[in-house]
Amino acid sequence: MEIKLRPIGVVHSPFKTNEDIETERFADPQGFDSVEGDLEIFEEYEAGLKDTEGFSHLIIIFAFHESEGYRLHTKPFLDDQLRGLFSTRSPNRPNPIGLTVVKVVERKGNRLRVKGIDMIEGTPILEIKPYTPRDQKPSIKFGWLEDKMKKK
Amino acid sequence: MEIKLRPIGVVHSPFKTNEDIETERFADPQGFDSVEGDLEIFEEYEAGLKDTEGFSHLIIIFAFHESEGYRLHTKPFLDDQLRGLFSTRSPNRPNPIGLTVVKVVERKGNRLRVKGIDMIEGTPILEIKPYTPRDQKPSIKFGWLEDKMKKK
Numbered sequence: 001m002e003i004k005l006r007p008i009g010v011v012h013s014p015f016k017t018n019e020d021i022e023t024e025r026f027a028d029p030q031g032f033d034s035v036e037g038d039l040e041i042f043e044e045y046e047a048g049l050k051d052t053e054g055f056s057h058l059i060i061i062f063a064f065h066e067s068e069g070y071r072l073h074t075k076p077f078l079d080d081q082l083r084g085l086f087s088t089r090s091p092n093r094p095n096p097i098g099l100t101v102v103k104v105v106e107r108k109g110n111r112l113r114v115k116g117i118d119m120i121e122g123t124p125i126l127e128i129k130p131y132t133p134r135d136q137k138p139s140i141k142f143g144w145l146e147d148k149m150k151k152k
Numbered sequence: 153m154e155i156k157l158r159p160i161g162v163v164h165s166p167f168k169t170n171e172d173i174e175t176e177r178f179a180d181p182q183g184f185d186s187v188e189g190d191l192e193i194f195e196e197y198e199a200g201l202k203d204t205e206g207f208s209h210l211i212i213i214f215a216f217h218e219s220e221g222y223r224l225h226t227k228p229f230l231d232d233q234l235r236g237l238f239s240t241r242s243p244n245r246p247n248p249i250g251l252t253v254v255k256v257v258e259r260k261g262n263r264l265r266v267k268g269i270d271m272i273e274g275t276p277i278l279e280i281k282p283y284t285p286r287d288q289k290p291s292i293k294f295g296w297l298e299d300k301m302k303k304k
Contacts, residue, residue, distance in 0.1 A: 001276065003215050005155045005247040030286070045246060047224035050236030054295025058238075059251060061213065063155050072199040084202030086193075086210075086280040094197060095157040095278050099211060099251070101287055124153065126247050128238040132294050133301070134182070135253055135287070142284050143206025149285070 007124035009041035009110075011062065015120045018066060018091075024118075025077055029149075036105065037117035039125060046110040049128075053107045057131035058114070060100050063124040067096035078148040087143055098123075101131055159276035161193035161262075163214065167272045170218060170243075176270075177229055181301075188257065189269035191277060198262040201280075205259045209283035210266070212252050215276040219248035230300040239295060253283055 014035060015021050024031055039060065041049060052058060070092040073082040085093060102114035142149075166187060167173050176183055191212065193201060204210060222244040225234040237245060254266035294301075 001159055003157045003159075003249075003276070003278065005157065005249070007153055007155075008246050032286075045224065045238075048237035048246075049239075050225065051239035051296055052236060054293065054298075055239060056291075056293040057289050061247075061249065061251070072197065073202065084204060085200035086197075087201075087203035087207060087282050089281060089284070093279065094160050094200075095213075097155075097157070097213065097279055099213070099281060101289060103289075124155070126155065127245065127249055129241060129251060130239050130294065130297070131289060131292060132241070132297060133292075134184075136289065136292065137209050137253060137255075137283060138288070138290065139208075140283060140285075140288065141206065141208040142282065144203055145282070145284060146206075 005126050007126060008045045009039055009125040011117065011119045011121065011123040011125060012038040012040060013117050013119055013121045018120060021118060021120060022077065029078065032118040033116050035117045036113065036115050039112040039114055041110045043110055049107060049110065052128065052130065053104060055104060055130045057101050057103055059129040059131050060102055060125060061127035062098050062119055063126060064091035064096040064098050065124055067091045070094055079144060083144055097126065157278050159278060160197045161191055161277035163269065163271045163273065163275040163277060164190040164192060165269050165271055165273045170272060173270060173272060174229065181230065184270040185268050187269045188265065188267050191264040191266055193262045195262055201259060201262065204264065204280065204282065205256060207256060207282045209253050209255055211281040211283050212254055212277060213279035214250050214271055215278060216243035216248040216250050217276055219243045222246055231296060235296055249278065
């Protein structure tokens with residue numbers, strides 16, 4: 001069984017390469033919240049953006065289009081130990097798709113100006129969903145990452 | 153450009169048909185939080201589940217495998233007006249992929265017992281990611297859905 005997806009748009013980002021992203025991550029893992037960029041949705045899908053501006057946050061699913069292969073145990077950027085791949089947000093995955101929750105700044109036609117971009121210029125956008133109360137989990141445990149963030 | 157994905161596992165759910173899901177939704181939109189099910193990850197990917205049990209919540213990306221076609225303006229189940237598709241969580245989308253945040257109950261080998269299932273039996277799982285502090289947005293606006301939830 002194979003599921004075929006086609007991009008519905010493309011990310012315009014101040015980050016031009018994966019190295020730009022890594023630099024930001026090391027400087028401030030929370031720093032992406034202030035990074036602005038544009039989501040250009042192809043015109044054939046523009047009508048579907050109606051009402052998105054009523055939501056403060058959107059979930060963007062995108063392709064890690066520069067991903068190559070994967071390992072089931074991997075060392076996350078914040079850690080020095082091998083972790084199970086599905087407990088990390090590594091771009092190198094069996095299905096190389098990523099997910100970021102962005103804040104809507106404004107919509108102009110088929111372009112959404114958003115904050116919270118951690119994708120590189122040219123990233124193919126696969127899906128946009130509204131972030132709703134069911135996506136809010138106020139009280140969470142976050143495993144190995146918890147220790148790492150406390151130590152910072 | 154086409155992105156090809158392969159299922160990494162399959163959902164085992166008390167919901168056997170889409171009608172079962174709709175019945176639950178009408179009875180209590182928040183009711184899914186207590187619905188338990190299993191995520192069976194294919195054995196070849198089991199090693200990647202290491203460390204997931206340290207996280208209270210996981211993001212599951214799955215295929216809406218019974219989805220057929222889509223309309224860019226659609227009437228959500230809670231609403232009586234046409235809304236832009238990307239402001240809804242309708243299963244009928246250009247790229248028919250869904251997303252649910254589930255709560256981890258326990259892991260036994262390649263099976264994760266979780267709460268918060270709103271998929272039907274046999275749903276193909278495409279991706280598992282840890283739910284991290286960056287996915288928490290405590291203060292949100294949620295557009296047309298906000299009015300509908302207040303009225304209930």
